[in-house]
Amino acid sequence: MTTPSFMDMALEAAEKAGQAGEVPIGCVIVRDGEIIAAAGNRTLTDRDPTAHAEVLALRAAAHVLGSERLTGCDLYVTLEPCTMCAAAISFARIRRLYYGASDPKGGAVEYGVRFFAAPTCHHRPEVYSSVGESQAATLLRDFFKARR
Amino acid sequence: MTTPSFMDMALEAAEKAGQAGEVPIGCVIVRDGEIIAAAGNRTLTDRDPTAHAEVLALRAAAHVLGSERLTGCDLYVTLEPCTMCAAAISFARIRRLYYGASDPKGGAVEYGVRFFAAPTCHHRPEVYSSVGESQAATLLRDFFKARR
Numbered sequence: 001m002t003t004p005s006f007m008d009m010a011l012e013a014a015e016k017a018g019q020a021g022e023v024p025i026g027c028v029i030v031r032d033g034e035i036i037a038a039a040g041n042r043t044l045t046d047r048d049p050t051a052h053a054e055v056l057a058l059r060a061a062a063h064v065l066g067s068e069r070l071t072g073c074d075l076y077v078t079l080e081p082c083t084m085c086a087a088a089i090s091f092a093r094i095r096r097l098y099y100g101a102s103d104p105k106g107g108a109v110e111y112g113v114r115f116f117a118a119p120t121c122h123h124r125p126e127v128y129s130s131v132g133e134s135q136a137a138t139l140l141r142d143f144f145k146a147r148r
Numbered sequence: 149m150t151t152p153s154f155m156d157m158a159l160e161a162a163e164k165a166g167q168a169g170e171v172p173i174g175c176v177i178v179r180d181g182e183i184i185a186a187a188g189n190r191t192l193t194d195r196d197p198t199a200h201a202e203v204l205a206l207r208a209a210a211h212v213l214g215s216e217r218l219t220g221c222d223l224y225v226t227l228e229p230c231t232m233c234a235a236a237i238s239f240a241r242i243r244r245l246y247y248g249a250s251d252p253k254g255g256a257v258e259y260g261v262r263f264f265a266a267p268t269c270h271h272r273p274e275v276y277s278s279v280g281e282s283q284a285a286t287l288l289r290d291f292f293k294a295r296r
Contacts, residue, residue, distance in 0.1 A: 048207050049216040049240040050198065059196050068197040083263055084235035087256075091232065092197040105268065108235075112268030113261035115231055120253065120260030 006030055007098060007132035010076045013040040013053065014139055020045060024139045027053035027077040029061040029070065029094075036073070037061035053077060054085035058092045069093045078136035080107035080129070086115040090123045097125040100136030154178055155246060155280035158224045161188040161201065162287055168193060172287045175201035175225040177209040177218065177242075184221070185209035201225060202233035206240045217241045226284035228255035228277070234263040238271045245273040248284030 006028055013026025017040025029037040039056035043049060054077055062068050074096040075089060080103040087108075089097060099109070108115045109127060116124045154176055161174025165188025177185040187204035191197060202225050210216050222244040223237060229247065234256040237245055247257070256263045257275060264272045 043216050047210050047214055047216050049210055049218070050203050050207055050236050051216075055198050059198055062195050062197055066195055068191050068195050068199075070197070082235060083261070083266070083268065084232050084239065087230060087232035087235070088198050106270075108261075108268065113231070113263060113266050115261060118231070118261050120231065120256065122254075 006035065006074075006076045007078070007100065009035060009038060010053075010078050010100075011132060011135050011139065013038050014078045014136065017041045017053065018139060018143050024143050025053045025077065025079045027057040027075065029057050029073050029075050031061075031065075031070075031073045036064045050084065052082065052085050054081055055088050058088055058094075062092065071095075074098065075125070076131070078132065079103050079140065080109050080111065082106045083108040083113055083115060086113075087121075089125060090115065090121050093123050094125045096128065098128045098131045100130070100132045101140065102129065102133075154183065154222075154224045155226070155248065157183060157186060158201075158226050158248075159280060159283050159287065161186050162226045162284065165189045165201070166287060166291050172291050173201045173225065173227045175205040175223065177205050177221050177223050179209075179213075179218075179221045184212045198232065200230065200233050202229055203236050206236055206242075210240065219243075222246065223273070224279070226280070227251050227288065228257050228259065230254045231256040231261055231263060234261075235269075237273060238263065238269055241271050242273045244276065246276045246279045248278070248280045249288065250277065250281075 018024030022041040037060035042051040166172030170189040185208035190199040228251040
């Protein structure tokens with residue numbers, strides 16, 4: 001599987017989240033070329049303010065590996081992670097972060113607090129942005145257009 | 149119950165976490181003068197990188213209230229929240245945040261990214277620091293001293 005294919009799986013998780021009435025954001029976590037966890041946003045479904053796609057995928061991957069440190073794992077997410085998720089990604093020791101659309105309003109990687117550049121960030125993943133960007137942005141745009 | 153008493157309950161949760169081999173941090177969430185959720189750190193026990201005291205208490209409180217928004221709820225935690233937890237506290241719409249010791253290395257309220265002052269923070273709780281500070285700091289200091 002190549003890089004775009006993992007992002008395709010994250011986009012699929014995002015679409016499913018949107019169909020369930022959630023903000024359409026999806027995430028997969030990959031280790032040794034295989035997806036070990038996938039999740040879409042579930043804040044409304046789970047009634048859990050922390051149930052962002054990344055947090056859910058991180059928790060699932062940690063469960064699969066039996067460790068709170070996801071050494072050697074890469075994370076693919078359709079939108080630039082928020083402040084909570086960027087910090088969670090750092091705590092989990094994610095190796096590489098790939099994301100789709102940028103998020104000027106809520107992002108924390110290239111926008112906002114730019115957590116990975118902060119002195120209180122003690123593990124920085126390699127970051128690859130704009131992966132599958134247009135599809136992720138279209139998904140979100142259509143979702144919010146339909147809501148208004 | 150007065151303010152110090154709720155922090156006493158958070159300190160009790162912190163002590164229990166320390167006895168279980170976790171970093172001794174504890175948290176309670178209060179609504180209408182009653183504790184609706186309490187938790188200590190469980191990252192090692194749960195093998196979950198997101199299982200900080202605040203995240204666990206927020207999730208538990210949301211479950212109790214049946215809503216991802218904890219309107220009218222106040223959160224007491226023994227240490228200055230980290231970046232992940234500060235953002236989670238904001239997402240959950242916590243009304244007032246009381247914390248004990250400051251955390252120059254990992255904090256995100258008065259140190260680090262100072263999330264509540266960031267333009268990407270869309271809900272800011274009222275913040276009260278140094279509540280039960282000396283006890284919280286002693287707990288942490290003794291824990292790390294014993295580990296070295």
